Structure formats: C-alpha cells, structure tokens
Amino acid sequence: MAGREIPGYYFDTEKNKYFKIVADPAALYSKTAVRKRKADEVVAAEAARVEKARKERVTRSGAVGKLDRELGRGDGRLDVLRDFVGGWTGRGPVARLRGMPRWRVFDVDVETGWLVYSDQRDVQFGHLPGMRPRVPTWHEEPYFGLADVQSITLSASKDFALLTWLDSQGRHNVQVSSLNPDDDRDAFYHLRPPRSPENTTIRCACAAPLNSPYTFAIGSDDCPILVLDQEMNQVSSPSGPSSPTLALTFLAESPHVLLAGKRSGQIPLVDLRVEGGGRGGIRHSASVARVAQVGENAVVVGGLRDTMCVYDLRFLKEKEKGKKKEATRPVVRMWEHRNETRHDVDLAVDRGTGLVAAAQVEGGGGVRVFDVQSGAEVGYVAGGQKEGDYVRQVRFVEGNTGLGLWVSRGAEILGYG
Structure with missing residues (x-):
C-alpha cells in the first residue's frame, strides 16, 4: 500500500515507512556549490558598491533642477560627473x-x-x-x-x-x-x-x-x-x-x-x-x-x-527577409x-x-x-x-x-x- 505524499519525506514501499529527506552535508563543499557561493559574493559586493555610490551621490531638489534648466545651467547630474572627473x-x-x-x-x-x-x-x-x-x-x-x-x-x-x-x-x-x-x-x-x-x-x-x-x-x-x-x-x-x-x-x-x-x-x-x-x-x-x-x-x-x-x-527586432x-x-x-x-x-x-x-x-x-x-x-x-x-x-x-x-x-x- 502506497503512503501519502508528505512534503519533506520519502515513503519506502518495501519497508512501508517514511524517511525524512535531508541534504548531503558534503554538497556544501562541492565544486558547484563553492563556485555558486563565490559568484553570489561577487554579485552581492557589486550590488553593495552600486548602492553605496547611489546613496552618496549628490542630489538636488526638483525645483532647483527646473530653475537651472530655465536659466541654461544644464543638468545637475552632468555637473556632478564633470566635477568628479575634473x-x-x-x-x-x-x-x-x-x-x-x-x-x-x-x-x-x-x-x-x-x-x-x-x-x-x-x-x-x-x-x-x-x-x-x-x-x-x-x-x-x-x-x-x-x-x-x-x-x-x-x-x-x-x-x-x-x-x-x-x-x-x-x-x-x-x-x-x-x-x-x-x-x-x-x-x-x-x-x-x-x-x-x-x-x-x-x-x-x-x-x-x-x-x-x-x-x-x-x-x-x-x-x-x-x-x-x-x-x-x-x-x-x-x-x-x-x-x-x-x-x-x-x-x-x-x-x-x-x-x-x-x-x-x-x-x-x-x-x-x-x-x-x-x-x-x-x-x-x-x-x-x-x-x-x-x-x-x-x-x-x-x-x-x-x-x-x-x-x-x-x-x-529580428531582421525580416527582403527588408533593407x-x-x-x-x-x-x-x-x-x-x-x-x-x-x-x-x-x-x-x-x-x-x-x-x-x-x-x-x-x-x-x-x-x-x-x-x-x-x-x-x-x-x-x-x-x-x-x-x-x-x-x-x-x-x-x-x-x-x-x-x-x-x-x-x-x-x-x-x-
């Protein structure tokens, strides 16, 4: 008689009992797992760097930006970048x-x-x-x-x-x-x-x-x-x-x-x-x-x-046949x-x-x-x-x-x- 499916458990029909499914501890140190953790760390570090740069970026109010554009002073973001590279x-x-x-x-x-x-x-x-x-x-x-x-x-x-x-x-x-x-x-x-x-x-x-x-x-x-x-x-x-x-x-x-x-x-x-x-x-x-x-x-x-x-x-768009x-x-x-x-x-x-x-x-x-x-x-x-x-x-x-x-x-x- 087959047992009911229970999440996280495996039913053995020969022994007629349930066994809990557990991960192999050695899998944490496999080549694939180590490479994945290494890749995740790099992605997380890059995301943290981008977030830090975003938070430290000089921002200006929308009203000041509109006034600058009306007066011909240009984009505030460009001014920040020019000052940075300059x-x-x-x-x-x-x-x-x-x-x-x-x-x-x-x-x-x-x-x-x-x-x-x-x-x-x-x-x-x-x-x-x-x-x-x-x-x-x-x-x-x-x-x-x-x-x-x-x-x-x-x-x-x-x-x-x-x-x-x-x-x-x-x-x-x-x-x-x-x-x-x-x-x-x-x-x-x-x-x-x-x-x-x-x-x-x-x-x-x-x-x-x-x-x-x-x-x-x-x-x-x-x-x-x-x-x-x-x-x-x-x-x-x-x-x-x-x-x-x-x-x-x-x-x-x-x-x-x-x-x-x-x-x-x-x-x-x-x-x-x-x-x-x-x-x-x-x-x-x-x-x-x-x-x-x-x-x-x-x-x-x-x-x-x-x-x-x-x-x-x-x-x-993929090129259509016969199209210039x-x-x-x-x-x-x-x-x-x-x-x-x-x-x-x-x-x-x-x-x-x-x-x-x-x-x-x-x-x-x-x-x-x-x-x-x-x-x-x-x-x-x-x-x-x-x-x-x-x-x-x-x-x-x-x-x-x-x-x-x-x-x-x-x-x-x-x-x-």
Missing part, C-alpha cells in the same frame, strides 16, 4: 617595465594585486605597488612571446590570465596561464582557419562572468569563436563567422549569451546553449571596435567613423568620440557611476569620458599625443582613494584619480 589628477606612471621600449596592453585587479602587462612581445606577471600576491615561480621572470601581444585578460575569478598573439608564425596563438602558485597549468591553443595551415589573426578576447560555465571567449578573422569552459576545454562554438569578430562581451545577467561585434557592423546575440548561436542582434552604423555592457539591458558600442552609441537590448539593412536606432549617441579608422582602441565602463571612458585616435589622442545616460562628454585625460599615436588600453580602477582610470600611454601605464 578632479582627477595624473598620478604618474603606475610601474615601468625595465628595458621595454613601449607599453601595449595590460589588465589589473586591485583586490588581488595582480598586474599583467606587455610591451610589443614580452609579458610580465607583476603586482601593484604595496601589494605582493604569491607569484608562481614559473612567472617570476618575463615571458618572452613569439609575436606581437594582442590582448591580456584576467578571468573573473582572477585565477587565470589569457594571452593572445596577432601572428605567431604557425605556432600557438592563445595561452591561458594559471595565477595560482599551487596550480602549474598552462594551456595553449592554435587558432587557424579550417583546412588551412596558416594562422588566423586574433582580434579580441573577453572573460566570462563568475556565474557562467565558461571562462574566456576569443574572436578572430576567419575562425568560429573559441569558447573555453571552467576546465579550459574548448566547447562547441557557433558556426563560422560571416564577418571577422572584432569585439566580444558576455552579458552579466545572461552568462550564456555573447555579443559579437563584426567588421560589417552586425552585433549578433550569440546564445551558446543554442545550436548555431540563435538569432537577432544589433546593426551598428559602422565597423565595430569595442562592445561593453553598461546596464542590465544596455550596451555601448564603439566603432569606426567616429561612432559610439548606446543600444537597448529589450527593443531589438538599416542600422539599429540607438538610445544615446556620444557625438564627441573620435576614431575614424582604428579597430584596436579600447573603452571601459563603470556601471556604478554610468561612466564610459574611450580612447581617442584623432584630435590629440587621449581618453574622453562620457555619461552613458546623456552621451555628453564629462572629462578628458591623457591627451597631447603625437599624430597617429593613441591609447591602447583603458581600465577603471577603484582603489583606496576611490574610482580612477588607468591608461597605457607611450612607455608607461598612467593613473588618474
């Missing part, structure tokens, strides 16, 4: 790699103290001033690469660093290095077009959020997107690109979804759970250089022909952005303040800082470069003195804050 001062070089003629790319994590940087070919695994993380013995000396370093990306867990090279002359062009002193794993990958002995040109890479089953994604000229899981194994990727992939970013709230910026201006939303990557996306008005998430449903796209726009992902290819209508434009021809310039986003920092090519180079809500320029740093020179890497860094900006300029990494 208060940044150059702190000088963060560090200098001896014997190296030029900085190119870097990535940094203030919490762990890691600073991984490169000149044209050589990579240095270092640390921030005043912080000394345990550097694995195999990374104490500079790593000498085989070709020009294209990008350096730290994983969301800060346990791995992804290095990519532009053209390694038939050898591996992707490397994942462990930053854990107790883990000596270094993984190597060779991206090349199908049925071709020649290397492809790697264009971009990004780290997946902590709550994602993936770790990194790498885009190139004529290969499918390379996606690595938590064990650094290649996973099934979408079909081959119809256009080179020049920019990549994961969506924080949808960790299975990638935005892939193309030379054609298309930015498909690639769902890695769907065969073929799914459908739909954005069509930017120019070739794409960078893509970054600026809100739960918004992304900023930097492209050629001086274009930078913010798009709302909630109002995208028209650019997606943005919600905000950054009219002062200056990049006519370069794909290898960077932008960075701080979601807490709503600031976007974008490297400039024309007009003295440097970095312009924009408000994501209005598109207005609220600051300018690291200018005065020679014609044709420009900043390669931009990172928002929050230290003891608050939010600041680090940029690679000439032979130095400069800090502003």
Whole structure:
C-alpha cells in the first residue's frame, strides 16, 4: 500500500515507512556549490558598491533642477560627473617595465594585486605597488612571446590570465596561464582557419562572468569563436563567422549569451546553449571596435567613423527577409568620440557611476569620458599625443582613494584619480 505524499519525506514501499529527506552535508563543499557561493559574493559586493555610490551621490531638489534648466545651467547630474572627473589628477606612471621600449596592453585587479602587462612581445606577471600576491615561480621572470601581444585578460575569478598573439608564425596563438602558485597549468591553443595551415589573426578576447560555465571567449578573422569552459576545454562554438569578430562581451545577467561585434557592423546575440548561436542582434552604423555592457539591458558600442552609441537590448527586432539593412536606432549617441579608422582602441565602463571612458585616435589622442545616460562628454585625460599615436588600453580602477582610470600611454601605464 502506497503512503501519502508528505512534503519533506520519502515513503519506502518495501519497508512501508517514511524517511525524512535531508541534504548531503558534503554538497556544501562541492565544486558547484563553492563556485555558486563565490559568484553570489561577487554579485552581492557589486550590488553593495552600486548602492553605496547611489546613496552618496549628490542630489538636488526638483525645483532647483527646473530653475537651472530655465536659466541654461544644464543638468545637475552632468555637473556632478564633470566635477568628479575634473578632479582627477595624473598620478604618474603606475610601474615601468625595465628595458621595454613601449607599453601595449595590460589588465589589473586591485583586490588581488595582480598586474599583467606587455610591451610589443614580452609579458610580465607583476603586482601593484604595496601589494605582493604569491607569484608562481614559473612567472617570476618575463615571458618572452613569439609575436606581437594582442590582448591580456584576467578571468573573473582572477585565477587565470589569457594571452593572445596577432601572428605567431604557425605556432600557438592563445595561452591561458594559471595565477595560482599551487596550480602549474598552462594551456595553449592554435587558432587557424579550417583546412588551412596558416594562422588566423586574433582580434579580441573577453572573460566570462563568475556565474557562467565558461571562462574566456576569443574572436578572430576567419575562425568560429573559441569558447573555453571552467576546465579550459574548448566547447562547441557557433558556426563560422560571416564577418571577422572584432569585439566580444558576455552579458552579466545572461552568462550564456555573447555579443559579437563584426567588421560589417552586425552585433549578433550569440546564445551558446543554442545550436548555431540563435538569432537577432544589433546593426551598428559602422565597423565595430569595442562592445561593453553598461546596464542590465544596455550596451555601448564603439566603432569606426567616429561612432559610439548606446543600444537597448529589450527593443531589438529580428531582421525580416527582403527588408533593407538599416542600422539599429540607438538610445544615446556620444557625438564627441573620435576614431575614424582604428579597430584596436579600447573603452571601459563603470556601471556604478554610468561612466564610459574611450580612447581617442584623432584630435590629440587621449581618453574622453562620457555619461552613458546623456552621451555628453564629462572629462578628458591623457591627451597631447603625437599624430597617429593613441591609447591602447583603458581600465577603471577603484582603489583606496576611490574610482580612477588607468591608461597605457607611450612607455608607461598612467593613473588618474
């Protein structure tokens, strides 16, 4: 005789008795549970930081705001942002790699103290001033690469660093290095077009959020997107690109979804759970250089022909067959952005303040800082470069003195804050 179903209990028909359902104590320390707790802690810390920034933000009454607009004094929020960015001062070089003629790319994590940087070919695994993380013995000396370093990306867990090279002359062009002193794993990958002995040109890479089953994604000229899981194994990727992939970013709230910026201006939303990557996306008005998430449903796209726009992902429509290819209508434009021809310039986003920092090519180079809500320029740093020179890497860094900006300029990494 079968017993009644009682919530929290299991009825054994052979023994004709109920047993209470209890969780396995070992499950609390499983790899999945530990990873989930780690991801939840990061999400909670980010939410607390955003809430703290919101509470400390200077607010003004509605009546004063209306009077300011009538008198032509502008938006109070913009004034606050301009004062904030205008208060940044150059702190000088963060560090200098001896014997190296030029900085190119870097990535940094203030919490762990890691600073991984490169000149044209050589990579240095270092640390921030005043912080000394345990550097694995195999990374104490500079790593000498085989070709020009294209990008350096730290994983969301800060346990791995992804290095990519532009053209390694038939050898591996992707490397994942462990930053854990107790883990000596270094993984190597060779991206090349199908049925071709020649290397492809790697264009971009990004780290997946902590709550994602993936770790990194790498885009190139004529290969499918390379996606690595938590064990650094290649996973099934979408079909081959119809256009080179020049920019990549994961969506924080949808960790299975990638935005892939193309030379054609298309930015498909690639769902890695769907065969073929799914459908739909954005069509930017120019070739794409960078893509970054600026809100739960918004992304900023930097492209050629001086274009930078913010798009709302909630109002995208799938293209109808036979319909004219028209650019997606943005919600905000950054009219002062200056990049006519370069794909290898960077932008960075701080979601807490709503600031976007974008490297400039024309007009003295440097970095312009924009408000994501209005598109207005609220600051300018690291200018005065020679014609044709420009900043390669931009990172928002929050230290003891608050939010600041680090940029690679000439032979130095400069800090502003």
